[in-house]
Amino acid sequence: MPDTSPADLVAAAFEAQRDRLHAVAYRMLGSHADADDVVQEAWLRLSRQDTDVIQNLAAWLTTVVGRISLDVLRSRQTRPEAAYDGLTDLVVTADDGGDPEEDAALADSVGLALLVVLESLGPSERLAFVLHDLFGVPFDEIAQILGKSTDAAKMMASRARRKVRANEPPSSAPPEQRAVVDAFLTAARNGDFAGLLRVLDPEVRLTIDAPGGEIVVLGATKVATGAQLGVGAGAASAGRSVLVDGRPGMLVWRANGSPMSLLAFTVVDGRIAAILAVTDPARLASLDLPEPL
Structure with a gap:
């Protein structure tokens, strides 16, 4: 049986992380197409990287995906016309007075609150909230992505958390x-x-x-x-x-x-x-x- 090359091992390790990386980018950007682009860019950067110096591949990839997503969000702020194109994944649910528990479960499963409420957050707040509250990334790693202190990253996530809780979309229109x-x-x-x-x-x-x-x-x-x-x-x-x-x-x-x-x-x-x-x-x-x- 031929030996597996180092490049094949890196590719296999990346594929094992792909779904999680796509989920991170999607929650950040609200678009599957944009998330696919971010994950592809992360792979290109990994392929150019000396993987021997990467101690924790999952954390390294999360950092890269976070930084690329943050760049995309900041780009949307400077080019307002790009925001519409980024939000290609509308979440459509029936509004006919269904079971509130079922509505809540559906909203959670499709990320309705994230696709809607997170649009009101600044890029840094959005990244801090998504990475920490949804994917459990430590604040010291988030701080490195943002170029901020750990305490600043915690404050951003806290502000974002309050906004999300205060503005979660209802399960039926008022x-x-x-x-x-x-x-x-x-x-x-x-x-x-x-x-x-x-x-x-x-x-x-x-x-x-x-x-x-x-x-x-x-x-x-x-x-x-x-x-x-x-x-x-x-x-x-x-x-x-x-x-x-x-x-x-x-x-x-x-x-x-x-x-x-x-x-x-x-x-x-x-x-x-x-x-x-x-x-x-x-x-x-x-x-x-x-x-x-």
């Missing part, structure tokens, strides 16, 4: 938010332009994820006009209420059972401040969607 969304859908179905304007923030932003790319519509007048032409009418006539990353939404299917559109609404102070409309069949097919009623 009734007042769902009422605003229902009023929008009813007005769209009835062609009630004035009714649409009553529930739309004057500076509402509509983002349409269409087959040809992203389309952005700004302002209540333009969004209401689009809703009259069918943005909301289809959702009002068929489909079911859902939560999209903790926000009230509507999922619509075609007669053949294929998903047609997914709407997600951000409601602030009783008005709709933002709408995400996913109509791209490829993206809809990539999402884990509830079954039609």
Whole structure:
């Protein structure tokens, strides 16, 4: 039997860590595609490294993945347009008053709170929380990744922990938010332009994820006009209420059972401040969607 080469041993050791590294990067970035890129970059760096000087491969790889993920998060802050592309993995769950215990278990299993609430954290807070609270990485290692003291890393994780606990997405949309969304859908179905304007923030932003790319519509007048032409009418006539990353939404299917559109609404102070409309069949097919009623 031929001897296993050192390179093969390193590759096998890396593969044994791949799933865990992907999980770390995914919780940091909220995107499987970005997580795959980070893990691949970690492998490239390992392949160029003298592994004889690595005392703890798992810790070394976690540090590398953490640093690469931190760079990605900081890059998103300087390029706001990149944030939308990074959040490709929407979490869609039924919003029909199910068993709270089942809802909580589902939210935990898909990382709903992480995909939504962690977006409100700064990159350093997010890394400290994810690595320590979710993956048990010691604070001294986190401090090295951040270039901070151990006490500073502990403080960042503590702040992040408080924010997560205070802002975890609910298992169902608040009734007042769902009422605003229902009023929008009813007005769209009835062609009630004035009714649409009553529930739309004057500076509402509509983002349409269409087959040809992203389309952005700004302002209540333009969004209401689009809703009259069918943005909301289809959702009002068929489909079911859902939560999209903790926000009230509507999922619509075609007669053949294929998903047609997914709407997600951000409601602030009783008005709709933002709408995400996913109509791209490829993206809809990539999402884990509830079954039609």
